[in-house]
Amino acid sequence: MTNDLKHLPRVGENPEMTPQALADNFRDLHPPLTERQAVIESQRCLYCYDAPCIEACPSDIDIPRFIRQIGEGNINGAAQTILEQNILGGSCARVCPTEILCEQSCVRNHDAECQPVLIGLLQRYATDHMNFDQHPFARTADSGRTIAVVGAGPAGLACAHRLTMLGHRVVIFEAEAKPGGLNEYGIARYKMTDDFARKEVEFLLEIGGIEIRYGQRLGDNLNLERLHADYDSVFLGLGLGASRALGLTGEDAPGLAPAVDYIKELRQADDLGELPLAKRCVVIGAGNTAIDMATQMARLGADEVTLVYRRGVEAMSATDHEQEIARANGVRILTWARPLQVLLDDGGRVAGMRFEKTHEQDGRLVGTDETFEIAADAVFKAIGQSFAEASLADPLAVELERDGERIRVDGSFRTSLPNVYAGGDCIAPGQDLTVQAVQHGKLAAHAIHQDLMAKQEAA
Amino acid sequence: MNSIVNGVDLSIDFAGIKAPNPFWLASAPPTDKAYNVVRAYEAGWGGVVWKTLGEDPAAVNVSSRYSAHFGKNREVLGFNNIELITDRSLEINLREIAQVKKDWPDRALIVSIMVPCEEASWMHILPLVEATGADGIELNLGCPHGMPERGMGAAVGQNPDLIEQVARWCKQYYSKPVIVKLTPNITDIRAPAQAALRGGADAVSLINTINSITSLDLDNMVAKPTVGSQSTHGGYCGSAVKPIALNMVAEIARDAPTRNLPISGIGGVSNWRDAAEFIALGAGSVQVCTAAMLHGFRIVEEMKDGLSRWMAEKSYRSVADFSGKAVSNTTDWKHLDMNFKTIAHIDQDRCIQCGRCYIACEDTSHQSIAQLVETSGAKRYEVIEEECVGCNLCQITCPVENCISMVPQETGKPYMSWEQDPRNPFRKAS
Numbered sequence: 001m002t003n004d005l006k007h008l009p010r011v012g013e014n015p016e017m018t019p020q021a022l023a024d025n026f027r028d029l030h031p032p033l034t035e036r037q038a039v040i041e042s043q044r045c046l047y048c049y050d051a052p053c054i055e056a057c058p059s060d061i062d063i064p065r066f067i068r069q070i071g072e073g074n075i076n077g078a079a080q081t082i083l084e085q086n087i088l089g090g091s092c093a094r095v096c097p098t099e100i101l102c103e104q105s106c107v108r109n110h111d112a113e114c115q116p117v118l119i120g121l122l123q124r125y126a127t128d129h130m131n132f133d134q135h136p137f138a139r140t141a142d143s144g145r146t147i148a149v150v151g152a153g154p155a156g157l158a159c160a161h162r163l164t165m166l167g168h169r170v171v172i173f174e175a176e177a178k179p180g181g182l183n184e185y186g187i188a189r190y191k192m193t194d195d196f197a198r199k200e201v202e203f204l205l206e207i208g209g210i211e212i213r214y215g216q217r218l219g220d221n222l223n224l225e226r227l228h229a230d231y232d233s234v235f236l237g238l239g240l241g242a243s244r245a246l247g248l249t250g251e252d253a254p255g256l257a258p259a260v261d262y263i264k265e266l267r268q269a270d271d272l273g274e275l276p277l278a279k280r281c282v283v284i285g286a287g288n289t290a291i292d293m294a295t296q297m298a299r300l301g302a303d304e305v306t307l308v309y310r311r312g313v314e315a316m317s318a319t320d321h322e323q324e325i326a327r328a329n330g331v332r333i334l335t336w337a338r339p340l341q342v343l344l345d346d347g348g349r350v351a352g353m354r355f356e357k358t359h360e361q362d363g364r365l366v367g368t369d370e371t372f373e374i375a376a377d378a379v380f381k382a383i384g385q386s387f388a389e390a391s392l393a394d395p396l397a398v399e400l401e402r403d404g405e406r407i408r409v410d411g412s413f414r415t416s417l418p419n420v421y422a423g424g425d426c427i428a429p430g431q432d433l434t435v436q437a438v439q440h441g442k443l444a445a446h447a448i449h450q451d452l453m454a455k456q457e458a459a
Numbered sequence: 460m461n462s463i464v465n466g467v468d469l470s471i472d473f474a475g476i477k478a479p480n481p482f483w484l485a486s487a488p489p490t491d492k493a494y495n496v497v498r499a500y501e502a503g504w505g506g507v508v509w510k511t512l513g514e515d516p517a518a519v520n521v522s523s524r525y526s527a528h529f530g531k532n533r534e535v536l537g538f539n540n541i542e543l544i545t546d547r548s549l550e551i552n553l554r555e556i557a558q559v560k561k562d563w564p565d566r567a568l569i570v571s572i573m574v575p576c577e578e579a580s581w582m583h584i585l586p587l588v589e590a591t592g593a594d595g596i597e598l599n600l601g602c603p604h605g606m607p608e609r610g611m612g613a614a615v616g617q618n619p620d621l622i623e624q625v626a627r628w629c630k631q632y633y634s635k636p637v638i639v640k641l642t643p644n645i646t647d648i649r650a651p652a653q654a655a656l657r658g659g660a661d662a663v664s665l666i667n668t669i670n671s672i673t674s675l676d677l678d679n680m681v682a683k684p685t686v687g688s689q690s691t692h693g694g695y696c697g698s699a700v701k702p703i704a705l706n707m708v709a710e711i712a713r714d715a716p717t718r719n720l721p722i723s724g725i726g727g728v729s730n731w732r733d734a735a736e737f738i739a740l741g742a743g744s745v746q747v748c749t750a751a752m753l754h755g756f757r758i759v760e761e762m763k764d765g766l767s768r769w770m771a772e773k774s775y776r777s778v779a780d781f782s783g784k785a786v787s788n789t790t791d792w793k794h795l796d797m798n799f800k801t802i803a804h805i806d807q808d809r810c811i812q813c814g815r816c817y818i819a820c821e822d823t824s825h826q827s828i829a830q831l832v833e834t835s836g837a838k839r840y841e842v843i844e845e846e847c848v849g850c851n852l853c854q855i856t857c858p859v860e861n862c863i864s865m866v867p868q869e870t871g872k873p874y875m876s877w878e879q880d881p882r883n884p885f886r887k888a889s
Binding site: 108 | 531532809811812813814815817818830836838858859
């Protein structure tokens with residue numbers, strides 16, 4: 001990726017961006033609660049019956065119970081309550097858009113109070129401070145079955161952990177060099193500090209019975225036909241590996257890059273000062289990736305960061321809270337404009353972008369012919385991820401039924417192929433959230449287990 | 460000190476003891492010596508009961524003396540102490556009392572006393588106290604820890620005959636008002652109050668502290684407060700004891716023999732509202748300790764301000780105006796109206812759908828609240844009126860003020876006591 005941006009100056013060339021300044025800029029966005037704060041906050045929970053927050057949690061965590069356990073000083077109990085539903089409860093506590101999930105539905109968020117219990121931070125408190133002598137979940141007797149899981153992201157990891165609890169063995173095939181998926185590579189650095197994604201996976205693997213093989217990419221050195229033949233079941237937690245293209249001339253020009261690639265590099269960088277800096281930066285998109293990209297570039301010292309979206313703020317998939325973070329970091333959010341042309345300098349590098357103003361007509365987005373330009377040293381596209389089609393190109397994989405580009409599954413996460421299941425961002429239902437992926441993986445594990453047991457009985 | 464606050468006269472005449480307001484500090488650590496008492500007067504307290512004097516040699520206290528029953532936010536619900544009476548010599552205390560009274564003539568200054576249950580002991584100490592010029596004495600017959608092991612404090616207060624005897628000695632050898640402080644560590648508070656009256660006491664004050672163990676150190680398996688590796692039961696006080704104290708005050712106020720006996724209300728008084736409640740149930744003054752120990756003497760300002768504003772709002776011109784006003788409405792169960800019916804009503808606009816009322820009623824009461832799930836998935840909680848017995852549980856569990864109200868029902872039936880109720884198998888023939 002840096003090839004696209006290597007003509008840019010380094011972040012560290014700006015004398016203000018000292019290692020200390022950079023470290024400060026990428027500290028925890030929301031500092032964790034102290035013990036005192038956690039206890040006080042836990043008392044605000046009303047311990048609702050049939051609590052709306054549980055219904056709003058995609059992973060079904062018994063929120064009132066874990067909060068009550070925190071209030072009673074039972075931190076390991078609280079952590080176990082969280083983890084038994086969501087083994088990645090630590091990262092979800094950091095990255096969940098709680099403002100549209102549990103905290104939105106909190107009864108203390110009603111008009112008279114407008115101040116939900118800080119569920120996300122309490123969940124983080126419990127999972128940060130748990131202290132188990134041994135892994136809190138045990139494996140049942142070995143079933144003799146081995147399941148292949150493709151992708152060591154949240155869906156695959158959650159599936160693997162639950163499968164081992166149910167007595168199966170798991171081999172995870174991961175394309176990258178590290179586990180964690182987007183937790184490791186795709187979340188803004190200030191949302192997941194201190195190498196937490198790696199530590200969380202280490203904790204998860206303590207259960208035993210899970211082997212991860214790295215550098216294994218479906219459609220490259222791995223194919224579904226082979227997995228299907230070699231394993232009792234296969235779970236596909238592929239994610240969405242490809243960035244959507246703008247479809248404009250100049251898309252390959254130096255200075256134009258997918259936001260996810262830059263974020264990945266930022267997350268893995270040992271020295272933030274070595275990253276390329278777009279002093280004037282344009283981000284195209286409206287989701288959390290666009291926000292993360294714009295905000296992080298601002299924190300790296302960019303002079304001018306503009307986020308451009310073709311519709312209005314109300315249509316942005318980034319939550320109000322996320323938009324607020326961007327604005328607070330000096331990001332300008334420009335709506336009702338769509339990219340028209342990549343502007344290049346004499347050297348063929350990105351010099352800016354021409355946009356066309358848009359508006360809505362009969363529910364359709366239409367251009368107005370009115371255009372404007374924004375000068376930029378780099379343009380990042382964050383207009384969504386799509387399926388990496390190459391990954392499902394072998395003779396068996398091509399048979400997978402799809403909903404649009406995504407893999408079609410039934411209510412038990414079964415694909416159209418026998419013994420093949422899928423979950424996470426690569427399937428159609430649900431929001432593309434970490435917590436949703438964890439739930440898919442967990443439920444798919446139960447479905448796999450049930451189907452295997454049913455077959456055993458039938459045999 | 461001006462007794463007029465917010466246009467309302469807060470002054471009292473309690474059994475002949477005058478004070479600019481009804482807020483007194485109880486006999487306890489905060490009134491141990493002149494330094495504290497002067498600070499209390501400077502802060503605006505209407506009176507002080509000096510920490511209990513005893514015979515020389517003075518008592519000796521242990522190290523580590525208090526413990527608490529905490530709420531989850533570390534708010535102190537109840538407080539416990541194992542301190543004995545004053546550990547300073549009688550001579551020093553008497554000298555300081557005389558000086559303080561001289562310097563602060565308009566404030567009530569009452570001296571708490573505890574000596575062995577022998578006439579000679581009282582005969583000896585009472586003239587010494589009288590000579591200080593203090594306004595009255597309070598007999599500490601209630602201390603529940605330490606002193607009863609030596610035949611004093613609650614050991615006397617639990618025996619009505621001894622109370623009567625001691626009160627009589629005091630009236631004999633002391634010319635000013637005698638207040639008998641009662642212990643709650645008995646079964647019927649009316650007996651000691653009647654005994655005090657028989658002995659000639661001018662007033663009673665209650666409650667003293669309650670025998671208690673507040674909490675344990677579960678790592679070392681020892682209660683708190685911990686002295687070395689041991690503990691002992693202490694005297695419980697603070698907000699948590701208020702309901703017990705209120706009942707005992709009311710019991711004495713509505714008991715025929717003691718109906719007109721002045722009562723100084725003690726037990727968990729923490730704010731003006733608590734004080735108003737004690738006074739409404741018959742108290743003529745209130746004594747405060749724990750709230751001051753937790754927050755300092757300054758709280759009296761809020762107490763005076765709050766009480767006087769409320770009194771003005773209710774057009775009460777003096778404390779005496781509403782003292783005992785709730786006594787006649789406090790009665791025996793058998794006199795309650797069996798025909799009265801009230802049922803819960805949930806204000807749907809205020810309801811936040813927490814479901815607490817529902818699960819409380821469903822699990823532990825009368826299954827009188829229905830949980831309805833609307834098409835949107837939102838919950839709605841409704842009272843099943845025909846099942847509701849009007850127990851108040853839902854209203855108590857509701858976290859939103861004024862969301863659940865108890866609505867008296869028009870039954871068209873006249874007042875009927877249990878004694879008149881045909882369902883009463885022991886009903887007296889009318």
